[in-house]
Amino acid sequence: MSLLALPYWQETAIKLGLALAVIPATSLILVYLFLFKMMAFMQSRLGPNDTGPYGSLQLIAEAIKFLQKEDIHPAQADRRVFRMAPVVVLASTFLLYVVLPVGPDAVVQNLDTGVFYAMAVSSLSVLGILMAGWASANKYALLGGLRAAGQLIAYELPLILAVMGVVIQAETLNLQGIVVAQATGEIFGFGAIGNPFILTQFFAFLIFMISAQAELTQTPFDMPVAETELVGGFHIEYTGFRFLLFFMAEFGTAFAFSALASVMFLGGWWIPGFDVDDNVLNVLGPGVMLAKILLIAFFIFWVRFTFPRLREDQLQKFAWKVLIPLALANIVLTGIFKVVF
């Protein structure tokens, strides 16, 4: 962070405060825009519209409702693990935000292994979900936890393999580097809009989006929480604030994955016409990123509200027999093109 020359502790305090403000705000935006309003319009109804202007304060009211509720532990629950589980899930969400760049300098920590770090940290949430499923001492929760483990591990692979294509093309694991590679790239000698990798890595983008859908356990891949068969899956025994943590983690992670997709495939914070290290981009970048993130999130939730749930075996078959071979083929093709051109 060369922008503000602050002592380490002040910088850390600012970053921490930002994280505490940003992550609830992101889930607030996604839930209000998509879960409440867009879903309602897709079902030809209005959605919440009494709390605040156009119902925008509805989620705050719901959060307050969750805070009022009693904190219940099942009698047979493994108390310590039961309490830690939502924190672990939310921690994985928080850690994801560390590497998301929104401007040339506007990033919490510019890691050289950013992509690797993001993928590693995002799979931490499986641990939390397994902990929740196990510690609840409930058959449905355990089934949900096991399903989540199987699903998240199965879809972690195509997710990472899809990203490999981008990494090969950008020749860096650094997320900032990937943005720069797209900004300075050229499409057959035409460099005005750079080279967003969605053009050259379209299949990787598709695979990434499908596996992200599964990673986020959004319909049609929501078997771990399938409310009609598992009555809520791993968070069945959670009430009040702990449930709120799971809820926030779900949408916070959705936002983070949309951000990852827009960094890796849509060109990130760069605006055509600016230098990649222009200071103005530190101000305009977050806005551009937000627009791109909302666009990606729109697709995630559009799919979520359209399709019914897959069956467990269909889900596994789809990951291992379709997505992973496709992702591998994509890596091979990208490698060949990289060497030839």
Next chain:
Amino acid sequence: MPQLPGLFKGLGVTARTAGRTLFPKRGWKTLIPAPQKGAVTVQYPHEKEAPPDRARGVIALHEENCTACMLCSRSCPDWCIYIEGHKVKAPPRRAGGKPRTVNMIDRFDIDYALCMYCGICVDVCPFDALFWTPEYEYSEPRIADLLHDKDRLGEWMDTVPDFLDYEAGSEQKVRKVPR
């Protein structure tokens, strides 16, 4: 991939519904979002939907007709009707006749916290004392207040609609609601 066209069709259906809900107006006004008009739902507390005539909202009691025969109470699947009564002597119908004994009800309560609106009590009543009415706004902050006594049940009588005509050719006489 035979499923692919169907997948895109599904996405189209949801997107089109969202568009129709958000932008229901035609012509240049299409650009003005008006979800209040586009949504098919009735915004309940602000506007009310008229329930159909035979809607099962709440059960009304016409106290004069009740003889405390207990048929309704005994046929109730979840025992939510409480009846107590006593016998009184009534003057004979015709001059010189024997004085009659009639049942008077002291208590006739329906616990709407238990009632499941099956309507067996209304069907089984041989004296036309129980009627369905379409009123539905009687929720209470306290669950105990859902126990309606015979005065409260009597008040519902004002809201009982007349019985509808049977279909053409029926020889059944249309029942009258005692007013």
